[in-house]
Amino acid sequence: MTASPQTIAHQVLAHLGGAGNVASVENCITRLRLPVADQDLVDTAGLKAVDGVLGVVEDQTMQVILGPGLVDEVADAIERTLASGADSAPATHASGTDSAPATGASGADAAGTGGADTADRLQQRGADMKAAQKQRNRTPVKAFLRRVANIFLPLIPALIACGIIAGFNGLLTNLVQNGTWTWAAGLTPILTAIASGFMSLIAVFVGMNAAKEFGGTPIIGGAVAAIIPFAGVADVTIFGTELAPGQGGVIGALLAAVLAAYVERWARTWAPRSLSMLIVPTFTVLVVGVLTLFPLMTVAGWIAEGIGVLANQLLQVGGGIAGFVLAGLFLPLVMFGLHQALIPIHATLIEQAGFTVLLPILAMAGGGQVGAAVAVFLKVKDASMRRTIKSALPAGVLGVGEPLIYGVTLPLGRPFITACVGGAFGGAFIGVFNQLGTTVGSTAIGPSGWALFPLTTGNEGIGAAVAIYGFGLLVAYVAGFLATYFFGFSKQALAELNDPHTDAAIADSQQGAAQ
Structure with a gap:
């Protein structure tokens, strides 16, 4: 327990x-x-x-x-x-001292460097890989992407809740329109209001989080971002061009709030302390508000429109090939921290169409990972490795892939590649249907695996989208399993992994852990 x-x-x-x-x-x-x-x-x-x-x-x-x-x-x-204000005592294994790698399955410490079993030392190899990757990830670009991710991540629970309600409401609306559940006609407007309220103001929440992340006052960031969805912007004309409420969406809100944070911090350097409460927020909202109306809303509108067109064209034209590449490269993107750049893209697509067509395809990477883990379970007889897989597999099925990545496939090397291959085939399957005109999307960011089913929708309705997504997962499972089972291990590597007395396969990582 x-x-x-x-x-x-x-x-x-x-x-x-x-x-x-x-x-x-x-x-x-x-x-x-x-x-x-x-x-x-x-x-x-x-x-x-x-x-x-x-x-x-x-x-x-x-x-x-x-x-x-x-x-x-x-x-x-x-x-x-x-x-x-209560403190928790630091762990007994303080940094700078040697500690045995964790099992990940039972939570017990390994018996020692010489007696640690294969799964423990493979997990240590995964930890070493993560540590090395973390050092490579410390670049200005990746640091900026992490800050962008921090803006959107707190919004995910509300996106999921509203997405599930919207999906249920869509199903209910269909039943009302075909005469099956006419008694529910009065319920659908209620659910529409509940599901749509948050999305209509998502720019405000993005603005508040962005201002906080970049050192400004959250409510001021929300104030300038609130200009974007305000219906009255339709009365504003810039050089003969009328603005539209919501133009630029979350991209515009993000840019406006970040600009507000910098302007606010600058204003505090020269505003008299006794009058700063009046001068700083007024100056910031006025200046950034004008800049939000022009040029930010216009420029952000172009960017948002370009994202929507590019994503749809990519799948409509590229189809299976695009799906294969996107899903196949997603796990390496996660390793390098570059997947965070996709968060505002997903949010923009959801704001425009009600769903993102990219997430179901990228979720296939997790399916390939699950299939690969099952193949490793069958091929590798080491008891501790099998325990690790059994403990991590349910989370992987639900879309939490890190335990399988860093505890199983990545330390083993080749199974990580075959997991990517499995995900690529699942992505290709969904991509083909997008090319044929049946889009599959997610109404929220975050979940994958089976957890994405309640959020799945598309232009042909929920039923078709769920069926295609489910078959795509099945393709990813099977392809990841077959690729790993037949090509995931060399004969020598498999013999070493299944020989409890042989440490050659993991000697390097063991030595690194001992040092």
């Missing part, structure tokens, strides 16, 4: 160097995001070994993967601890 949320929260804080080392806590659907002051105090191996933790992504903002539901309860417990 998984430990209680309070126990997990206490242990997570302890392995992060204590509550005093954690600045704040935020969470999305599956993971905690905890900025830490001193990275050297973090005990990553101990953090992975906490009961209930499915995976850890190392960065200045540590990401702890717990899965749906549990993550909310643990986040609440951590927030209460941080608010109370």
Whole structure:
């Protein structure tokens, strides 16, 4: 049985160097995001070994993967601890000392470097790969992309909720229109209002989060972003061109709020302290408000329109080839941190069409990963590796792929490539249907795997979209399994993995862990 949320929260804080080392806590659907002051105090191996933790992504903002539901309860417990000022003692395995790699399956420490089993040391190899990748990810571009992701991630729960309600309302509307459930005719307008209210004001929430992320006042960022959906902008004419409410969407809101943060910070440098409360917000909203009306809304409108046209044309023309490439490259994009650039693109497509056609295709990468893990389970007889796969596989099926990536396929090497191949075939399957005129999309950002089913929709209705997405997952599972089972291991590598007395396959990573 998984430990209680309070126990997990206490242990997570302890392995992060204590509550005093954690600045704040935020969470999305599956993971905690905890900025830490001193990275050297973090005990990553101990953090992975906490009961209930499915995976850890190392960065200045540590990401702890717990899965749906549990993550909310643990986040609440951590927030209460941080608010109370109570501290959690740092983990006994302090940074700078050697610690045994976590099993990931049972949460027990390995018996020692010489006695650690194959799965433990492969997981250590995965941890070493992540650490090396983290160093490569510390570039200005990737840091900016992480900040953009931080703007949109807090919005995901509302996007999911409204997306599911919108999907159910669409199904209900069809039943009303064909005469099956005429009694529900009065219910659909209610559900429409509930599902659409958030989306009509999403620019405001993006503006508030963007201002906060870039050092401004959230409410001022929301104030300038609120100009974009305001119906009265239809009365504004710029050089003979009329603006339209919502023009530029979340892209415009993002640009306006970031500009507002910089203008606000500049205004505070020269405004008299006694009058700053009046001068700074007024000056910021007035100046950035004018710039939002022109040129930001116009330019952002061009960008948003270009994103929509490019995404649709890519799949309508490229079809299976485009789907193959997009899904096949998604796991490497995640490794390099470049997938964060897709978040505002997804949000723009959802704002324009009600769904993003890219997410179901990219979700096939997780399907290939699941198929590859099943093949590894059958090919590798090591008991601890099989336990690791069994513990991580349910999360992978639901769309949480990090435990399988960093605990199984990536350390093994070739199975990571065959997992990408499996995802590519699933993406090609969905891409072909897009080319034939049946689009498959997601009404929200975030979930993949089976968790995406309630959010799936398309131009031919929910039924067709769900069926195509489901068959696409099946293709990805089968292709990932077959590619890994037949091509995922050399004979020598497989013999070494299945020989409990042979350490050659993992000697390098073991030596690195011992040092």
